[in-house]
Amino acid sequence: MESLLEELKRKLGSDADWYCENDELSGEPVTLLGLGSLIDVFETKESIRKYLTSAPGRERPENRFLGFSEEARTAEEAIEAILSGKLLVFRARTGECWIAEPVAKPLMxxxxxxxxxxxxxxxxxxxxxxxxxxIGIxxxxxxxxxxxxxxxxxxxxHRIDVAVLYVEGRADTVFLGKLNERLQEGKNGDVSTLQGLIRVLGFPMRSIVSRLQSTELPAEAVGALKKGRVVLFVDRMPxxxxxxxxxxxxxxxxxxLNFPRPIMYALRALRLIGALIxxxxxALYVALVAVNPEALRIQLALSVAQSREGVPYPALLETLLLLLIIELILEGSIRLPKSVGPTITMVGGIVLGQAVVTAKLVSNLLIIILAATTIANSAIAGFQNSYTIxxxxxxxxxxAAVFGVLGIFAxxxxxxxxxxxxxTYGVSYVQLRFAKDELPHG
Incomplete structure (x- = not known):
């Protein structure tokens, strides 16, 4: 065990937050090891001493030391415990290395x-x-x-904890079996990012449809559990x-479900309409302007033609140019600080929009259409789902630019x-329900 102590000092001793101190517990000399950036050393030592003082005569199993429940027998186990924020206690007399639960620093x-x-x-x-x-929430x-x-x-x-939550009796056992099998096969993968987790789970990397529905809201996650779905928590992902x-x-x-039923249906219908818009x-604008203008009534066709008077670009290039600007505005407003984001939105949406119309680069009608499209896209539930649409x-x-209205249908x-x-593991994406809405008794 002395060689293990020396090996830990050699591997971690050069770190600035390395903590190594000789101490005494219950009259026995020990060496305390850990990372000071993860452990509140003073509070931990006080907690151990209070425990020993409050129960000096408490009988403990022979294979335990001062109530510590786990022993590190190899260097790998000891290093993994230290990096996960545990405190190691070395007994000088017996050479044993015990893992203690310390008082952690509030880093979250x-x-x-x-x-x-x-x-x-x-x-x-x-x-x-x-x-x-x-998990507690x-x-x-x-x-x-x-x-x-x-x-x-x-x-x-580096190891990252992944928690799998499900309701027994509600979750599909075949689905759970496939999920656990994938996690076991990819136990050496990197799950620090969603792409890494998707790779471990065996989902296609090039699909624009997300296989993992992320949510910050406990109510949404619990609602999914009640419906028989599975919830994953990855450490350090909020x-x-x-x-x-x-x-x-x-x-x-x-x-x-917190709204009256008619309003609930109306809200969901609005989101569906937003996705269709x-x-x-x-595409409908490009098809009716560039390919199938005869589908419009004569008055509307003349109005559209008048709005595009002086625009030098074809309808497709005009639309792609403005869509690119809108995408840049949306992405810029997300990445910039909150104090600057609204300013960029105002400059891009009002000043730039008015400028391109005045300069005859795009038509007034296209500005209206793409503004409605951007607003409709924001009505879709789930932030990652809006990227898909x-x-x-x-x-x-x-x-639509090639085949007109027929291309839209295609x-x-x-x-x-x-x-x-x-x-997802045999569950179709267009399946309306995965399970019933009631929990089992028990």
Whole structure:
């Protein structure tokens, strides 16, 4: 064990936050090892001493030391424990190395409000980067004895905890088996990013349909658990990942159930209309202006032609140019600080829009159409889902520029076929329901 101590000092001793101190516990000399950046050393030592003082005569098993429950027998186990924030206690007499739960430094932020998803009716708590806090939040929202939590450590160079949550009796056992099999096969993969997790789970990397529905809201994650879905928590990711994902996720939110039923249906119908507007409206403009103007009534055709008077570009290039500007504005407003983002939106939406119309680079009608398209895209549920719909509108746009209105129908049919071809471990993306809406008794 002395060689193990020397090996730990050789590998970690050069770090600035390395903590190594000789001490005495219950009259026995020990060496305390850990990382001072992860451990509150003073509070930890005080906690151990209070425990020993309060129960000096407590009998402990012979294979335990001062109540510590786990022993590190190899250098790999000891290093893994140190890097995960544990305190190592070496016994000088016996050469044993015990792993203690220290008082950790508060490195994670407190539970706050969501930054991306907004909720009008419903709880506004959000998940944090601490996986155990997220599990606790889920248990608090779903107080059921059927809720099961499985923890898995994934990664070769550095281990990251992944928690799998499901409701026993509700989740599909075949689906769970395939998920656990993938996690076992990819136990040496990197899950520090969503792309890495998707690779570990065996999902196609080039698909624009997300296989993992992310949410910051505990109510949405718990609602998915009640419906028989599986929720993943990845350490240091401040959101829950729900799978399998389905097309209905674009239009339905758990918070909709806090409205009266007619209003709930109206809200979901609005999101559906928003998705259709996003995919079809720019393509319809290009088709009716450039390919099939005879489909318009004469008065409307003349009005459209008058709005494009002096515009030097064809309808497709005009639309792509303005769509590119809108995409840049949206991306810039997300990346910039919150104090600057609204200014960029105002400059891009008002000043730049008015300038390009005055300069006769685009038509007034196209400004109206693309503004409506951008607003409609924002009505879709789920931030990552809006990216999917934003990408698909270019399919119908390009086909409409070549085949006109017929190209729009063909593009929409291709999109529907693409959605129908997507599946998650055998669960179709266009399947409306994955399970019933009631929890089992127990």
């Amino acid at each position: 932020r407190q539970i706050g409000t969501p930054n991306i998803e907004n909720v009008v009716p419903g709880p506004v708590a959000a998940f944090t980067e601490d996986i155990r806090s997220n 889920a248990r608090q929202y779903l107080q059921s004895g059927n809720l099961r939590v499985e923890m898995k450590a994934i990664g070769a160079a 959101y829950a990942l729900v799978l399998p994902t389905q097309l209905w996720d674009l239009f339905a939110l758990e918070s909709d 996003t995919i079809l409206l720019p 934003r990408s698909l509108k270019y399919v119908t746009l390009l086909l 593009g929409f049919l291709l999109i529907c076929a693409y959605f129908a071809s997507q599946h």
